[in-house]
Amino acid sequence: MSKQNISTSGKVKKKKSIPVLIFDFFSSYLLAVTTLTVLGLLVWFSTLEQTVYGLSATAEKYYHSSAYFVIPEINGSKIPLILPGAYWTCVILFLNMVCGGIIRIRKGIKQLGPVIAHFGIILLLVTGFVDHHNSVHGHMDTRQFGTYDYAWKRGKTSLEVFKYDDEQNKTPPYVIKHEMLEDLQHDSGTPKYRVFKFKDLPFDVEVRNFYDNATIFVDNGNPREKTDGAVIDGIFLRATDIDPTTDLYMFSCYVTIRPHDGSEARNLILSRTVNHPLTFSVEGKLYGIEMPNEIWKMPYEVRLVNSYGEFYPGTERPSYYSSDIIWKDSKGVEKTSKIKMNEPLRYQGFTLYQASWTPPTNGIEYSGFVIVTNPADQWPVTCLWISFAGLIFHFIMKLSKYIGKEQRKSKPADSKSKVNAKAKAKANA
Amino acid sequence: MKKHHTHARTQIFPFLRNIAFLSAILLTVGCEEIPKEVEITHQRELCKFDENEALRGAVNRFKAKQPIHWRRLAETKNRILNYRVGENTEVALGSFRGSVKSNIIRWYGQYGQTVTVPNTTEELKPGIMVKHGTMIGNSDYYLLDIKGKFETSMGGVTVKQDDWSTVGIICQYNDEELITIKMTGPTSETAKEKKNLIKFAEDLKFITFPEDKQ
Numbered sequence: 256m257s258k259q260n261i262s263t264s265g266k267v268k269k270k271k272s273i274p275v276l277i278f279d280f281f282s283s284y285l286l287a288v289t290t291l292t293v294l295g296l297l298v299w300f301s302t303l304e305q306t307v308y309g310l311s312a313t314a315e316k317y318y319h320s321s322a323y324f325v326i327p328e329i330n331g332s333k334i335p336l337i338l339p340g341a342y343w344t345c346v347i348l349f350l351n352m353v354c355g356g357i358i359r360i361r362k363g364i365k366q367l368g369p370v371i372a373h374f375g376i377i378l379l380l381v382t383g384f385v386d387h388h389n390s391v392h393g394h395m396d397t398r399q400f401g402t403y404d405y406a407w408k409r410g411k412t413s414l415e416v417f418k419y420d421d422e423q424n425k426t427p428p429y430v431i432k433h434e435m436l437e438d439l440q441h442d443s444g445t446p447k448y449r450v451f452k453f454k455d456l457p458f459d460v461e462v463r464n465f466y467d468n469a470t471i472f473v474d475n476g477n478p479r480e481k482t483d484g485a486v487i488d489g490i491f492l493r494a495t496d497i498d499p500t501t502d503l504y505m506f507s508c509y510v511t512i513r514p515h516d517g518s519e520a521r522n523l524i525l526s527r528t529v530n531h532p533l534t535f536s537v538e539g540k541l542y543g544i545e546m547p548n549e550i551w552k553m554p555y556e557v558r559l560v561n562s563y564g565e566f567y568p569g570t571e572r573p574s575y576y577s578s579d580i581i582w583k584d585s586k587g588v589e590k591t592s593k594i595k596m597n598e599p600l601r602y603q604g605f606t607l608y609q610a611s612w613t614p615p616t617n618g619i620e621y622s623g624f625v626i627v628t629n630p631a632d633q634w635p636v637t638c639l640w641i642s643f644a645g646l647i648f649h650f651i652m653k654l655s656k657y658i659g660k661e662q663r664k665s666k667p668a669d670s671k672s673k674v675n676a677k678a679k680a681k682a683n684a
Numbered sequence: 685m686k687k688h689h690t691h692a693r694t695q696i697f698p699f700l701r702n703i704a705f706l707s708a709i710l711l712t713v714g715c716e717e718i719p720k721e722v723e724i725t726h727q728r729e730l731c732k733f734d735e736n737e738a739l740r741g742a743v744n745r746f747k748a749k750q751p752i753h754w755r756r757l758a759e760t761k762n763r764i765l766n767y768r769v770g771e772n773t774e775v776a777l778g779s780f781r782g783s784v785k786s787n788i789i790r791w792y793g794q795y796g797q798t799v800t801v802p803n804t805t806e807e808l809k810p811g812i813m814v815k816h817g818t819m820i821g822n823s824d825y826y827l828l829d830i831k832g833k834f835e836t837s838m839g840g841v842t843v844k845q846d847d848w849s850t851v852g853i854i855c856q857y858n859d860e861e862l863i864t865i866k867m868t869g870p871t872s873e874t875a876k877e878k879k880n881l882i883k884f885a886e887d888l889k890f891i892t893f894p895e896d897k898q
Contacts, residue, residue, distance in 0.1 A: 401738075404732050427729060452723045453723070475841050488757050488768060531737045531756070533758065534756040536755075
């Protein structure tokens with residue numbers, strides 16, 4: 256049953272149902288303009304903010320799916336403006352494009368170009384969602400002649416506990432993932448802890464006071480701050496701001512090793528800043544514990560042979576860099592590749608980009624790579640071609656229409672001038 | 685008009701109710717708390733990260749085999765390998781540019797003792813420091829054992845200990861590098877650990893990258 260309403264002018268006005276109102280809202284031009292403006296503002300504010308808080312923290316704040324709302328900051332000061340998070344703005348833009356750019360748009364040959372272009376943008380947004388939820392990024396910092404078969408995940412720590420064999424070689428470590436630690440924040444008000452048990456290890460590990468970013472200080476008698484952690488083995492943790500130049504979280508925490516045999520518990524400080532395991536013994540066996548960023552095993556090995564680079568004059572920003580690497584494929588066959596800026600190595604769904612370069616130290620060269628697995632890696636290219644095709648089609652349609660119109664305009668003028676010429680000739684005769 | 689408003693409300697309220705219901709479910713699922721006790725079963729496959737500390741930016745470039753009862757602590761600039769034995773004894777391995785002579789003088793100085801040290805290691809005499817054996821790369825190492833009242837200043841804080849002892853090992857690895865391993869603690873503990881320290885020094889190896897020599 257359709258609802259009707261009588262307006263003051265006496266015309267019968269159809270009362271729109273709720274789904275129609277929702278559809279109208281999501282397909283409106285106003286929404287498209289608003290979302291695009293908001294996205295522009297988010298990009299602008301995040302670009303400014305990342306110079307203060309670093310790329311990862313800013314990307315997390317503005318672009319992560321958990322960021323529903325954002326209060327931007329300029330030079331560390333909050334500005335009185337609440338913006339929706341970029342992820343959810345893109346979701347609204349996606350709905351807007353589908354409702355307005357595909358469903359609501361008039362159908363016909365004239366609209367085919369814009370429909371194709373809209374479809375390309377919709378696919379681009381889908382690519383973004385797939386990338387956000389399915390891609391994995393890792394870092395591989397390489398030293399010349401070093402062989403690497405792993406990357407570490409930025410922004411994700413882990414706690415690794417393992418046994419040493421009789422030759423004091425590491426055995427496969429138990430891994431406590433970031434998600435199990437991040438809620439044990441040191442400043443959470445009530446002290447939080449979690450006990451981790453391991454199937455064949457004779458002790459439990461209790462974790463507490465987790466820091467996203469902390470520095471290790473030596474307890475040398477200098478005044479301590481209220482929020483400083485406890486002193487263990489002469490050192491303690493102090494929460495610090497992330498360094499935007501390195502953009503690296505120095506995850507840290509306090510742990511207690513509790514042996515099952517009732518022997519004395521042992522307190523330790525673990526930190527990302529410590530690049531090696533700490534050791535302890537239980538029941539006459541040696542064990543290790545450490546807190547690296549989550550380690551990601553690669554399907555191939557990479558060995559850095561040479562790295563080259565140049566900085567922009569007077570800066571530490573590389574203007575050019577490249578690396579020669581030897582890598583082994585899954586069959587163990589050695590291959591040589593040159594990786595340059597924007598020319599990555601792609602193999603078995605893994606893409607290896609060079610992301611940084613460090614000048615040689617003591618004759619040893621260094622390169623930093625980023626490794627990405629993303630099922631939608633090449634989709635943006637397709638999306639852009641689709642949008643390009645749609646716009647070109649639309650442009651040709653418009654151009655041909657214009658030319659046709661101009662030709663039609665000039666034809667009657669021509670015929671008029673011919674009639675005038677004939678009349679003149681008659682008069683002269 | 686009133687009737688129409690009421691009608692619209694009856695449609696909007698179920699819609700809002702559904703939204704609120706879905707949000708509540710999502711929030712409940714999203715806020716699921718991790719229990720206080722968790723059993724970890726996931727073990728990571730070993731990789732190059734586990735083989736070589738030098739690959740991951742550690743200051744350390746030594747491969748050491750430690751006595752099981754020693755505890756390895758976080759490295760510092762001057763303590764590339766840093767261990768704690770018992771509650772009070774520390775073992776620190778350092779790599780410096782300097783002379784054997786200056787280290788001997790400094791270590792004895794921490795006990796308020798002055799020694800006359802010859803200019804060459806070949807002239808060292810028992811009572812000061814003696815050549816004891818070879819370690820890393822077949823280089824000679826020298827061993828000293830100082831006992832007494834220990835006094836040193838660390839970061840502006842003076843540390844004083846009675847009945848203390850330092851068992852030190854110095855190895856002139858090459859013209860530029862001096863490797864020192866120093867164990868400091870109560871005399872009773874260092875005496876027990878002296879053998880372990882010597883074994884530790886003799887088992888020490890470099891983490892090498894064969895191609896570095898190219």
